[in-house]
Amino acid sequence: MTTDFNKNARRLRNAVEPVAAGVYFAPEAHAAYEALGFAPSPVAQDGVARPEMKAYFTSRGACMGKVPGEIVAAAFGCFNPKVVVPGVTAGWQITDRDTILTAREQGSTAMLQRILGEQPEGLARVTALLRRAADAAPWPARGIYSGLRSLGFPGRPMADLWRAADLVREHRGDSHVITWTVGGVDAVEILLLTEQWWGLPARAYTPSRGWTDTDMDAGFARLQKRGLMTNDERLTDAGRAFREEIEVRTDELERPLLAALGDALDELLEHLDAWSEAIIDAGSYPQRISGVYNVGGGPHMGSGLTIDTAAEIFGSTT
Numbered sequence: 368m369t370t371d372f373n374k375n376a377r378r379l380r381n382a383v384e385p386v387a388a389g390v391y392f393a394p395e396a397h398a399a400y401e402a403l404g405f406a407p408s409p410v411a412q413d414g415v416a417r418p419e420m421k422a423y424f425t426s427r428g429a430c431m432g433k434v435p436g437e438i439v440a441a442a443f444g445c446f447n448p449k450v451v452v453p454g455v456t457a458g459w460q461i462t463d464r465d466t467i468l469t470a471r472e473q474g475s476t477a478m479l480q481r482i483l484g485e486q487p488e489g490l491a492r493v494t495a496l497l498r499r500a501a502d503a504a505p506w507p508a509r510g511i512y513s514g515l516r517s518l519g520f521p522g523r524p525m526a527d528l529w530r531a532a533d534l535v536r537e538h539r540g541d542s543h544v545i546t547w548t549v550g551g552v553d554a555v556e557i558l559l560l561t562e563q564w565w566g567l568p569a570r571a572y573t574p575s576r577g578w579t580d581t582d583m584d585a586g587f588a589r590l591q592k593r594g595l596m597t598n599d600e601r602l603t604d605a606g607r608a609f610r611e612e613i614e615v616r617t618d619e620l621e622r623p624l625l626a627a628l629g630d631a632l633d634e635l636l637e638h639l640d641a642w643s644e645a646i647i648d649a650g651s652y653p654q655r656i657s658g659v660y661n662v663g664g665g666p667h668m669g670s671g672l673t674i675d676t677a678a679e680i681f682g683s684t685t
Contacts, residue, residue: 369615375632376618376625380539382639383497385652387529387536389478391418391427393651396474400426403470404461414650424451425458426471430514433464442510444544445554447577468518476526482642482649483525489638490524496628496635497531501538503627505620509541532639535624542620547613554578555586557613560595563602564610570600 369377390396392415397408400422408416424446428439436452443451458467498520506513515534520527547557558573565572573583590596595606602610628635646652 369611372622372625373615373618376621377614378636379500379535379621379625379628379632382636382643383532383536385643385646386479386639387532389646389651390471390475390529391423392416392653393474393478395477395481396426396471397422399470399474400467403466405458413654415653420450421454421458421461422467424454425462426467427511428455429464429468429471430518431510432514433459438510442541442544444548445558445576447554447582450577472521472526472529475529476523478646478651479525479529482645482651486524487638487642490528493635493638494524494528494531496631497528497535499627499631500624501531501534503623504534504538505623508545509538512538512541538624539617539621543613543617546616546620550609550613550616552613553586555582556590559583559586559590560602560606560610560613564607 394408394416397416397419400419401407405422406419408419410417424436424439424443428434428442431438431442434455436455437448439455440446440448440451462470501516504512506516512534515530515537518530520530552560554576555573555578558576558578559569562569562572569587570580570583573586578586587596587600590606591598595603595609597603625632643652647654
């Protein structure tokens, strides 16, 4: 059973997500990466361009340094390492850390300014509140969040808003990976559980993280053995309760951020909700999936990424 605290934690999650993660769908960011030598955005659905995955892995992981793909795969959590590792290797052959971080920041900021304007009402206040939440966030085991902290703030109003939103977003993402790992499921299993918890059909989302039919077959078998899935690959009541418990425990790990916001949460969400809807309406973030976002990386559905296509995209997957 969700409490008012859980509802508020998820309201913050949902409101921050398009502001922070619109960078993965922003044409300005895609153009910036393409100018560096990455391929263009490969797939568009409903007018929303999906990320080119080498650029996605490299740009999002670059906050942690010029790290190898194994570290990026560990931090992102739910992607198949056989896809991530060669993708990052290829990315570092195209660009360097500072250059792609600059392209990422400029692309995200340009997208936000195009949609929200140069100085939307409440910009300074929203940024201050997000920074207050991010400053209260625990660091241990939060690789992406801590990597973002190492970058500091750009010192420009819209870029500072985006950085603050990204810190809050990635902290919850890190907490989510901690929670499902401690909960005893692996990457394939959490994706299979999440699909139907969101209201999507079985196997509708997991392939976008690079997992094969063989991987999913084995994952369903493990979940069936635990009573979390039926033999026809449907979420059981126990499975639904288990997946909800993972989200509840993720909420709990975000309690320090909510406590720091206190009574200012509604003020913050009034702005962020409107801005997020504007970003979605402008085609720089996909439509909501049952009101829930994938807080471990954003619902990049339709990226065209599977193990079968990874060899073509990245070279060798071995």
